[in-house]
Amino acid sequence: MTGELSPIDKAKFVAAKRAVDFVEDGMRVGLGTGSTAAWMVRCLGEMVRDDGLKIRGVPTSTRTAALAREVGIEVISLDEARWLDLTIDGADEFDGDLNLIKGGGGALLQEKIVATASDQMIVIADVGKEVETLGAFPLPIEVIPFGWQTTKALVEEMLISMDVLGRNVTLRMNGDAPFVTDEGNHILDLHLNRIGNARQLSMVLNQVPGVVENGLFIDICDVVVVGYGDGRVETRDINEGTVQTDRLDFVESENLFADLDD
Structure with a gap:
């Protein structure tokens, strides 16, 4: 009640x-x-x-x-x-x-x-949930299971050139196994702390092979x-x-x- x-x-x-x-x-x-x-x-x-x-x-x-x-x-x-x-x-x-x-x-x-x-x-x-600048909440990206570690490495490399404060990327887990979405994919959580240019980051993330979609809604x-x-x-x-x-x-x-x- x-x-x-x-x-x-x-x-x-x-x-x-x-x-x-x-x-x-x-x-x-x-x-x-x-x-x-x-x-x-x-x-x-x-x-x-x-x-x-x-x-x-x-x-x-x-x-x-x-x-x-x-x-x-x-x-x-x-x-x-x-x-x-x-x-x-x-x-x-x-x-x-x-x-x-x-x-x-x-x-x-x-x-x-x-x-x-x-x-x-x-x-x-x-x-x-209101923030001045996005990024304190980890940014999720959905990736296909095949080669997800390669996708993770490519994302980490890409983040070096982005306007973000952190670049730690983790695989979301469900207990001892990777979390699986309704579409059978995995989630990588990007711990960025602050996103300086969300529009640019969204576009670049979706160009990485293996990334299905990202959690930025612009x-x-x-x-x-x-x-x-x-x-x-x-x-x-x-x-x-x-x-x-x-x-x-x-x-x-x-x-x-x-x-x-x-």
Whole structure:
């Protein structure tokens, strides 16, 4: 129940709750992956159940698909949808230009494909995800398993000429084995500390053989909804240049939220 949430979970919840106001009946909606996006999926499920909202959701991971079905959202593939009205997703970091680092949950490839196939991308985040310059959060890149050590070496060599503070690259693990994405790939995490030119880095990374995609989302996000632990919500629209502040009151919720597993 929302009354039992920590301040950071309250911030995630109010951001998600505010963002679903953008969803209208009949829309095709991209459903993001991660702890904040899970709140959003639950909120949409509540609207489907209680308000009769009719939408079709395109999940960005198998776990989001499972959660969407659990809460009663009709799930379709991106190929079936072809194009989306909007995507709502979280972020690991965002800056003042609404550029993002995503992929902490390992779903960056599907997330980027779905986001770019949408008329609008809305990012939901707690205020702690806002940064002046991207890079404190490790930048994930998805790489194919074949020759991943060679790919890692090529990335490390490439980073020497980039405007970054750190160049440590690690293979993401799942226990004793490499983490495997929904597409059967691995994730390399780039510990850069600060990224001076995110646009340049994104383009150069995707030229490295073996790299499938990187977690820099440049000029993709249109709106960020920022949640605070006291219930305040700030909606920033990069295209309109507007900032709107609201406050959501916490009420005791039914078990739709009680069993949320982040």
